[in-house]
Amino acid sequence: MRRLRPGALFRWHRYAGALASVFLILVALTGVAVNHLDDVGLGDTRVTWSPLMSWYGLGVGAVPMTAFRAGDQVFAWVDGTLYDATGGESGKGGAGVRLAHRPVGAVAVGRLVAMASPHEIVLLTREGGDVVERLRDEDLPGRIVRLGAGGNQVFVQASGRLYKTDPSFLNWTAAARSESGTIRWSAAIAVPEAVKGQWRGEGLPLERVLLDLHSGRLWGGGAWMSDLSALAIVFLVVSGLLNWRQRNR
Amino acid sequence: MKILSGFHWLMLALVGVSLSALAAEVYKKPETFLQEAFNQQVPEPGLVWLVGDTGKKVEAILGHPPDALRERYWAKQGRSAWILEEVGKSRPITVGVVIRKHRIERLDVLIYRESRGWEVRYPVFTDQFRQASLAENGKLDVTIDGITGATLSVNALTRLARVALYLDSQVSDS
Incomplete structure (x- = not known):
């Protein structure tokens, strides 16, 4: 079986990390925000920003x-x-x-x-x-x-x-x-x-907007991008462990 | 190069048929109906207010409050013409009725907007209303044979015929 060249796996690990970083940061921030909306008193907040309402078809x-x-x-x-x-x-x-x-x-x-x-x-x-x-x-x-x-x-x-x-x-x-x-x-x-x-109406619940951002449903095909980010995490974990193993040899 | 398969043409045809079913079918323009009813000499319109007892009676016939507080009619030499609307199932049917001596002279379906039941437009059906008048109990004194699959449209036309006869009696008596 053909072996991966030393350093190649680390290079792919780096690319995947860079590509996924934007989405991972977004997912992390929105996830934290959703979990603590009530704690900071924003649980009942609604968004009436016109461009966002139009995006939802309520403009x-x-x-x-x-x-x-x-x-x-x-x-x-x-x-x-x-x-x-x-x-x-x-x-x-x-x-x-x-x-x-x-x-x-x-x-x-x-x-x-x-x-x-x-x-x-x-x-x-x-x-x-x-x-x-x-x-x-x-x-x-x-x-x-x-x-x-x-x-x-x-x-x-x-x-x-x-x-x-x-x-x-x-x-x-x-x-x-x-x-x-x-x-x-x-x-x-x-x-x-x-x-x-x-x-x-009264506008969109902030929690709804954050959840749609978190899942990627806020934009077309966003859910697929979130899925790719999730798979990228799996790849990063596996490639990180393999890199560690190679370096220890 | 084959651009559209038979399946695609079939789907397009189905979409076309569906859209045509949603569109209003104008069988006769109301103004044409009036010109025919009065031999091109359409009189000035009159008004009957659907308030008080008149409004209650019309509501009882229709089974719901009338859509407007007054109705327009055209009358000349003992004949009156009415253009009325009533929903069969979900969309209004526009009907023209000419009455002479408290009896229906003719009833035409002018605009049909429902998706089914359009058979009520045919003279073989509308001719049943000729010479109909209101019986003591406020119903038609003739039996209107229904059409399978068009029951709601048949009922709507029957209600409109009764309303036209009742309103004619109101304006004739006054």
């Missing part, structure tokens, strides 16, 4: 959301659901109103709030946010681009033209160009932080 940036002011109310739309976010909170505790497409505006008229998306207008009661009616394509003058209000009328820019309706929303008529000066077009506002927070 606000990954979720379509927008918000509009209608009268003295604020409505937030998050991924197909509409919430009354007046006062910076989701008024319905998460049980929102379905609105499939991203809204283009909201206005308050009379006792109603109208929230428009390109193919649908949802009418809600100002008090309670109950759905009064859903106006779909057949009830609209075209694909809605903008929603606004002027006087006691509601205006939409749809299919390249300007239309108006009264608070009943029953009929749409073409609006004169001279009326456009009186329209206050609805524009998106910043999504309230409380709404973003509700989407994110």
